[in-house]
Amino acid sequence: MANNKMLVDERQRNLGSFIVGRLLPFKEKRQVGPFTFIDHMGPAEVGPGNYFDVNQHPHIGLSTLTYLFEGAIEHRDSIGSVKVVHPGDVGFMTAGKAVTHTERTPAPKRDGSSHIIHGYQIWVALPKELEEMEPRFNFYPASSLPKWTENNCEIVLVAGEAFGKQSPLQGYSPLFMVDIRAMEDTHLDLGKKIKGEVAFVIVRGSIELEGERVEQGQMLVSRTREMCTMEIKKGTRILLFGGEPLPEERFLLWNFVSSSRDRLKEARRLWQEKRFPQVPGDQTYIPFP
Template sequence: MSQLERILEGKTKDLGGFSVARILPMAQRRHVGPFVFYDQMGPAQFKPGEGINVRPHPHIGLATVTYLFDGEMDHRDCLGVHQTIYPGDVNWMTAGQGVTHSERTGDKARASGQFMHGIQVWVALPEDCQEIEPEFHHHGAGELPDFELGGAHFRLILGSAYGHTSPVKVYSPIVYAHIEAKAGARFDLPQGHEELALHVVSGRVETAGEPLSGGHMAIFTPGQTQASVTATEDSRLMLLGGQPLGTRHMEWNFVSTSKERIEQAKADWRASIAAGFKDTPFRMPVEEHEYIPLPGDPEPGEPPACTEENPTS
């Protein structure tokens, strides 16, 4: 049996001076373990006065995880959290039954400009945890396990691997690690995880007899634990995987085992907007007054589309 199931390449989208490369989900592979969404942000150089402005938007049924290599970003949510994340830190937000948050460049970083590069992932919650109360947890880089293995430096972001365990609260067996591997470094895959993948952020490695360059993700055959990774040049890698949680439906920012639950979340978001986020299913994050509408819905301040039921003069 081949050690590799497939190799994926990220699809890059230019957001106006800032690119995002999406690797998961794809038609060939919807998830790896509990990871149902994987985006590489940047790298990008922001000039003074520029930055990221992701307006408040909702999530259900998942946890979002932000991890930066360079730069900084401010997180705000409806739980009252305002947290700046720096390189090597972890922002884990459990959406559960529903949460709203924004992601923006902070005032100081915006004024000076910054180089920014990082990864954002969504982790599906087990079926019996999909409707738990939302939570937010921040862990500084110094709280995470750091160790050397085969000439590579590991920082364990989530879960357990190689005899180490991250302090970040998780809800199912998982592994997520940032690896800086010098040319010639070699390490084996961690044991005990049914599904694993390796993303080459930059550099070049060889695994299961296949070369892998920057921007590509190797998906290992489920149950495969014998493969090793060799860096053929200095490389930055992300290792991810864990126990798969079964089929998940995804639409916009919503993840659930139930299509009906996603339709309810869409209705709840529209109702919250219509009521000005007062005593509604979704609340506005602290210090925020904007929002992102559902795809196809009017932007704030736009008149509704002209229909027979809603004519305009």
């Protein structure tokens, strides 16, 4: 691979009955644009005894973005939001100064049957001046996102600006997230269609770039802003993430993101002392690891 690009393999993590593949951060690159964390969930079968259940846990300094291909997740948070995210929808929770939430298989799907869950959970770091903003939750149904066909590809603009279009989900700094599915073998020239740093996540299939093949479960990150062309095989699905990098370094501690290490330590103490806001009616608690 050319030295202006980095190739990353998913690192699998076992979360009890569920396995996720982590793509970002990694040693050589902590962020791509404002994106600071990308987890690939599934595809995995959930059902009696192993429904998707992530108990009450906290965040600060970031927005979480949930995007599904299959299945459903019910989001509940400490500001009172309750929403089920289905395939193609986007749940976008901005933690700001402090938020707590849960993610679970919705009650209607806990009917004794099994189903597949597959998608991505993503963290977007907030600009320094907004790290302590009031928390909020925004929901964008699949029908609200720009969709079009170009160069034998079906394209969805999940967030931000790209390809001369705007998503209703703009975030808080210049960014983009694009879902691309190739209906035939095709050639894609990004050219001036995106701005800033970029990562290519191969959900299914493969792409060829500068003579190198990038496969399912891998992520390619460009070290430069010079974008290239690629060959995409029929049936391939990729996600593009990126945008303008934030000017200050971001630090991570468990579920917390901040430009200040001291703020991370304070958040840890407040969670350990159980002083974060709580999800209404939920008594669960994930201890700080």
